Amino acid sequence: MISKQKFLEALEIINEMFPDAHGELNWNTPFQLLVATILSAQATDKGVNKATVALFEHFPTVTSMANAEIVEIEQFTKTIGLYHNKSKSLKKTAEMLLEWGYSNNELPKDKKELQLLPGVGRKTANVVLGEVYGIPGIAVDTHVERVSKRLSLVKQEASVIEVEEKLMKVIPEDKWVSSHHHLIFFGRYHCTAKNPKCNFCPLIVYCNFGQARMKEGIHV
DNA sequence: ATCCCGAGGG
């Protein structure tokens, strides 16, 4: 396992590689970010952004989404994986927000309360609260999990929650949200799932995975 | 542990 000190050094290098890492979903209101994030499960941001242009044109608000038929929502989400479940979640989520008295410019600020909404789990709640309200949290998605494991921050079999807890323990709280974005950019554009760029990775000295892979010999 | 499930990339 990598030491806290070494991991923070590696994280600092990642920060320098992607200084302007940021959320890449398009939205105009907190509700729209929630919608986009629900749609983003096991899907690319690019694909979600393509779909939400028309979706938000037709159903821009909590009320309009709550009043929409599921099949109408599906018309705009069909290009996204898992679209049926997601569309069902969007309508129900809008209905519940309406019942709770939330508008487009306001969402529950409590993580547990947010997670009562269908389609909203731990990761989505962290993303939304961090982006909209700057509430400290680390959303562990596929990228954050992969990078954390390759850098040996946690053992290979660690659960998502264990990864999240370890990251929160190691990273200062005021850097949780920004580090989350940096880790995602690093995972998305450099430490990719398929052909990670170990051959020109500045983190190779910190990375067991990369060193082992280089030793085996990479055929680019 | 398993299901949901389309687009884009390699």
Place this chain on the structure above:
DNA sequence: CCCTCTGGAT
């Protein structure tokens, strides 16, 4: 063709 994508609910 196969793998991956800012997971969540059962």
